Amino acid sequence: MAAAAVEGIVGTDQNVFAGVDSHTDTLHVAVISDNGGHLADAEFTTTPAGYAAALAFIDAHGNVTAIGVEGTSSYGAGFTRAACSRGHRVIEVNRPDRAERRRIGKSDPIDAYAAARAALSGRASSAPKYDTVTGIRALHNAARSAVKARTAALNQIGSILISAPETIRSKYGPLNSMDRTHALARIRPTGDAVHIAVLTALKALARRVKELTTEHEALTKAIDTAVTADNPGLRATYGVGPDTAAQLLITAGGNPERMRTEASFAALCGAAPVPASSGRTNRHRLSRGGDRAANAALYRIALVRMAGDARTREYAARQTAAGRTKKEIIRLLKRAIAREIFRCLTTTVNVPEIADLRPLRQSKNITLSAAARHLGVWPSRISDVERGIRRLDDLTHAYRDWLQTA
Structure with missing residues (x-):
């Protein structure tokens, strides 16, 4: 079928856009012109040979400006890798909303053409997630x-x-x-x-x-x-455990640089307030979009910090005194946490070395209680720092300086 689809197509210099509706065993490819006219569509298998035939089918219609793909990190991952290796610009496309589906119906060709139109119109503009996680x-x-x-x-x-x-x-x-x-x-x-x-x-x-x-x-x-x-910096962030860090990395994908700003990451996590103003009313409402698993991860981080982080507890107390409810405070915290997580995902965060702390303390015959008494903290806090359970940069630096001079 793939060979027959490519056969008889005459090369042209027109600019074209393509859309791909991906499934487990097949993918449907549609090609449109730069003014939105339908050119052709065909079905291919999800195999290396099928990917090559699909790309040849697209290239035969003209100069490919962009390819919109549904599910770049799931069913369309193989095609996305093949297209990127050929130098094509691939755009991640979300499925059409329900209103549009009700209006035009649903089938593989319809979805493929919708993906192509999304790439053409600019409605879809996100780079694909690289499957490095x-x-x-x-x-x-x-x-x-x-x-x-x-x-x-x-x-x-x-x-x-x-x-x-x-x-x-x-x-x-x-x-x-x-x-x-x-x-x-x-x-x-x-x-x-x-x-x-x-x-x-x-x-x-x-x-x-x-x-x-x-x-x-x-x-x-x-x-x-x-x-x-x-990402050692993300894992070392206060309140971020293994499960939470894994979820945030999965949400961001293997190429978090595709998120241009921390606001876009907050929107991806459903932590960005959505304008809901009308007439004399000027307000924002809670976002119910985005990745809800990532939103839940931010929620867990907020709860951990409200329970054990002094700065977060002081902030919550100030907001409570200002008349905000606990739900509102958690929403504010999730937005601030999303900003911090974005920095960890997109920049290199230096994490203090801790492997030398316990051997250094033991070499000088200093007990945990003595170190904690000198630094004014509980012994369990020193133990957490030595084992890397909790990231406390200021305490880590002060602890190391004291051990080196003790």
Whole structure:
């Protein structure tokens, strides 16, 4: 089909735009002229040969100005890499909104032509996401599915105990989640047929919970290693854990420079206020767009900082005194955090070296308590700094200076 699609096309010097609607096994390509006229469309396979044939089909119609692709980091990733390697300008295209879909319908050719028109009109202008965070995305998805499966198993245990025989319910019902799991994983089902069946099911679910917990912990360590190697400055930022850092890197993609300003990153995360003014009303409303997983990551960072960061707590207290609600304060914090995360993603952030702190302290026979007493902090704070659990640059520099002179 690919060869037949290219056959008979006469070369021309006109400027053209292309659109690609990508799927698992096929991609549909449409070509339009620079005034929006439909030229041709064809379907190709998602294989190296199919990508080459699709690009030859596009090139045969004229000088290619840009190619709009739906799903540059998912179904269209292979075609995007092939097109970029050929020197084409690829633009990431979001699917048409629902109103347009209702008006013109939906099919592969319709979506491909819509992608081409989006590239022509400038409605789509974002550079594609380079898939250099594939490993982090795979680990993150696996860890997230482990958590979901673990939660489902815990819920099943609770559901079974609701209707379980009274002896089983009274024994295991009052226990907290972890104690119950450990107890059920060790039981030996005995009694009549009903008791044996219920206890066998509970034991299987409890063992599943323990296995998934161990699996999640291993995946979290692997994620931590991967995100620290990819962006140590982001991982070292206060309140950013392995899961949060992974999500922000996935949202930004492997080429965060495609986001021109920190405002564009805030909009991508759904943390940029949207104007909602009309007549005498002048206000902004909460953005409900963007990547909601990234928005949730910013929310978690805000909660961590409100709980443990002195500057954030002082800021929250000032805003509370000014009459703002907790929801409004968190929205303000998410916008400020998005600005800080953008700097970590687009610039090199120097992270203080910590590997030498503990050996240096131990070589001088200084205890954690003595170091903490001198610096006026809790010993756990010094331990966190030595192990890299918490980034406190000022304390790290002061600690190193004191150790070197002690």
